[in-house]
Amino acid sequence: MxxxxxxxxxxxxxxxxxxxxxxxxxxxxxxxxxxxxxxxxxxxxxxxxxxxxxxxxxxxxxxxxxxxxxxxxxxxxxxxxxxxxxxxxxxxxxxxxxxxxxxxxxxxxxGGNRGLAGPASVRALLRSQALEAAARQAAGAAKRIQDAQPLRQALLTDCEECLDLALFVVGHASINVAPNDAEGITEFAAALAVSSILEHSARLTLVLSSAKAARVALPAHRALTALRSERCCLAYLYCGLVLDCAATVTPAAAAHLRAVLGGPCTRHIVMVEGLAALRELEGGPPPGAPPAGHSPAKKQQLISLLQALFPALDPAHPGPALKPLAAARLLLRAALAAVTSDGGPAADGGSGARSDGPCWVAKRLPDLVCRALALRPWRGPRLAVAADVWRLAAALLGQEQVMGRDLERGSVAASLNLLMVEVGVPLWAANEGRGLWRLPAEAPVEVLAAVTGGALPLLERLLRRAGEAPGGPEHDVLAELQSAEAPPSAWRWDNLLPILVYSTPLQAAAFVATATKLLRRASAQALLLRHSDPATISVELTADLLGAWMEYGHEAPHEGIVSAPARARLAQLLTLALPQWLPQLSRLVQEAAALDEAAWGAEQHGQRQPGPQEPELLLQALYSLTEDVFAAYALVSLDPCPAPGMQGAAHTAGHGGGACNLEAGVVPLLGSVLRLVQRGQPSPEEWPQLYYFTAAWAVRLARTRTAAVRALSNDSPAMAWRPEAMRAVAEALRPTERYRSLVQALDGRAAQLEAWAGGKEAGARPGLHVNFMPPAATWLEFWKPPAEAQRCPVLTACDNPACASLAGDSEAGLRLRQCGRCGRASYCCRECQTAHWRAGHREACGGSVDGA
Structure with a gap:
């Protein structure tokens, strides 16, 4: 037919x-x-x-x-x-x-018509009172089995048919109830609670699995009983999904559903089947390889049984519950097993619980984070729970199906933000209006959990993939992290500082190397945008971290904020980062100043419309440069006027002779800063410290580097020291009484620049000594020369000084290829080997004219 x-x-x-x-x-x-x-x-x-x-x-x-x-x-x-x-x-x-x-x-x-199964079919079942009738049948069948003397196979067969009918009725109704139909959900929840069909079905399932029934049942029937237990778990899971429709579930419906999900027989079956599925999934090969003998449909079935554990362990349901620690550990094990086994799409093509395991776990990750946070203080086995949350987040971010969906990706980003901010709350210390992390000698348990769980490799992988594919899902995660608001403050990259301090030297060095490569890829044009851009994450990252590092440089050890061992680790990180980050930040700001000058010229000639007056990211970079980066230059003894007691230590460490470097770097850089501040005209109320530090460094450099400033007064407009730029900064500070002497000094330097522009020699003017707070001398106890710091013994890096390759998930463990001629240089890729050969390795390799 x-x-x-x-x-x-x-x-x-x-x-x-x-x-x-x-x-x-x-x-x-x-x-x-x-x-x-x-x-x-x-x-x-x-x-x-x-x-x-x-x-x-x-x-x-x-x-x-x-x-x-x-x-x-x-x-x-x-x-x-x-x-x-x-x-x-x-x-x-x-x-x-x-x-x-x-x-x-x-x-x-x-993708065909699914009108045959939907809210209409649920209403038909509810109107026929099929749930109540099926529940009565299941209850009667369980009683008949228990009372039968002797028990016969015919009775068992009839009872099994009753159970199949009951499981179909409750499963079909829970799957097809409309999630946006508040009235339909309320009616369905009331029918579930009144009939107790799920509990009666679970009880009949247990009776059919009992020893009494097993002695009579045929082998085929015993196998079918195990399948009915799994069907019972799935029906329980679908009812739990209805409860998750928080926007449309009324309080009365929620109370009915919680009563249904708290049934002892149902929860017993869910726990037994869930633990069996967990044992089966965890007993397979390592993560990433499919379990032996498990088809995609079988894996999805096992994952669905794990998913049923989440509503079963909800402490809000009535009835006995596991202790919070035991429940959190079990759920994390189930979630990790569901993610690493990669269940794939559901057999019925649906969504929600019937979708793949990683996406479903991603939606549950905020709940798992909250469970872990509720277990603080993290000591003993509780520390392992917190570390497992980080591992779970890392596993989810490695799943393509999670990264490709906005809802799941946003859920993981929100969870990471909660971990990063909330975990650091106990370490936060207010100190004279500034916020600093307390850094004791030993890692606090909050930081230890993040380090043990792989927080730093996770974030490094996100940064590398975002840099490799700007605008991709990894960048979206980072953007959501930076835009999320959470007490006591929004996400900032300096939240990473405690994790960097207590991570292994290899992981910290790899993260610094990745940030350096991202800076080399950064676009100066992106700094002129009003909002964050994929290409500017590296600028925000390095500016925040440098600012935090230099703040710690002002703290004395006896103040109890940072211990001596932690200060030593910070200094070691600085010796790696500063020689790499400072030139790149300076380059970006000077290029941005040149672009801004060109755009201003086009505006004056009517060739383009005026751009944004306050590019946020550029102002943040300028603020970081004026407050922290110039102080960092002073730290490496590029400043010819170090604080008393520091000059000898600096020169002993081999950092002296930085005058020419200062003239070649800092003086034109501040000229660019002056021009950008003059052109952008940021609000003095919102950026008072930017104006202050710009003015203070301008006065100091004009006094100590007069020849360099005069040489640049007639240079390109983007870097030139102009009197109108000095006066623009002075006008912004003039209304503030405490800056009166600084404003007078700026006016004097502006007059001096005007005299030079007219070919005259300016008369001697009294200089203003700006008393900067130098970094504590304890920095220099651990300081290394930049050349020695770059030869980090724990990290083997590419020998191409301009390397910007982001292949792989981390700088740690990269496979390098050696130069075939000398064997002394190593490279991460063929492109870096070629570039370094042309940049000068030809001579170092022996002067051959052949390729490397």
């Missing part, structure tokens, strides 16, 4: 049985019709087009099947000796519902 003719014929025969359901129907007729249903079901399983053809000619088939199921639930309870006619009717109804499930799955997977 062609598929187009199957639907009408099947519909007609089922309708006849339904209409005659209260009348005697021959058992052979019932068995023959069930065989027909199985034959059609097999056809549908292998041919999706057959499902469309059948329903196209028989659109009311779904309602007829549901009507048949409803009638079957109203049949009398199983008899002690079994009733062949009743068993045949229930078996026919179960065959019909199995066909319906196959039709739904096939049409859903192929």
């Amino acid at each position: 062609p598929a187009s003719a199957i639907g009408p014929a099947l519909l007609r025969r089922l309708a006849q049985v339904t209409e005659q359901s209260l009348q005697p129907v021959a058992i052979p007729v019932l068995k023959a019709l069930k065989l027909e249903l199985h034959r059609v079901g097999k056809l549908v399983k292998v041919d999706s087009s057959a499902a469309s053809s059948i329903l196209g000619r028989a659109p009311s088939l779904c309602l007829v099947i549901l009507k048949l199921v409803a009638f079957a639930t109203r049949l009398p309870a199983p008899a002690e000796d079994g009733d062949a006619r009743l068993t045949a009717k229930r078996s026919l109804a179960n065959g019909a519902e199995l066909l319906l499930n196959w039709l739904v799955a096939k049409l859903g997977a192929s």
